[in-house]
Amino acid sequence: MAFRGRGVARVWLWRWRRGPLRRRVDTVECWVLLGAWLLTVLVGVCAGLTAAHSVAERLARERAEWRPTTARLAGRAPGEAGAGTVAGERVWSKARWTGPDGSAHSGQLRVRPGSPAGTPVTVWTDRRGRLVAEPATASEARLNASVVGGLAGLSAAAVPLLAGRAARCRLEQRRLDQWDVDWARFDALRGWRTG
Incomplete structure (x- = not known):
């Protein structure tokens, strides 16, 4: 790895690479992250489009009936x-x-x-x-539908994003616990004490 400035260069997609230090929890974490991001995008877009369409349809009906x-x-x-x-x-x-x-x-x-x-x-x-009330004009209705759709999409996308974040924190804790067990085993083999 090359050094850049004060830190180490970032290795992209490191969780997907094979290596002697990669554990099963690393593989699970990469799939959880991928699933969480895909669900975040999918749920956000679907909820946003559904809400925007619903608002636009209601406002168009008001313009036609009122x-x-x-x-x-x-x-x-x-x-x-x-x-x-x-x-x-x-x-x-x-x-x-x-x-x-x-x-x-x-x-x-x-x-x-x-x-x-x-x-x-x-x-x-x-x-x-x-x-x-006087119904919204077509341009006001588009703006209203866009704002409501955007807010609904962001709100809905927060659910899988936060769930993925919680799962990742749990996996991180599990990884650290596994490292503690392995270091204790290594200490016992070498007769050292690291902690």
Whole structure:
């Protein structure tokens, strides 16, 4: 082995090489590591793609089913309209609208302070006429699906990664225990005492 700087040069794939010091636990460890890495990638990718597809599908369904409709204020909105109000300030006021099936609905909406009765307000409703938030645009849906898919993939990939790490720590402890037994046997053969 060549020396580099302060340390020893790294030997790639050393666990796979044959040698007099290689033990069965070394071979098991290399297979455990390989399996853990493959499972980490596979589980992460599958979970991420599944979550992203599910979110994208749900948001596409919302865009297809939710429709804008016009609601009318049932009474004058509380507050005073004018110079004293903050730009973008909204207050709750009762409004009425007709659902896609023709049924009448009413509920509370956020409107500008002091809006008169009968003021039209655009709201989004589902198929039953219930109020819903404005659906995400196609680009917002892609971003949302990507973020959720990425987080789900990373979370799912952590499980086999941590399990592989735990198995590797256990194998490392077993290897050190075997070295202790072998050193004790060597000491007994030579009449030395190393520990």
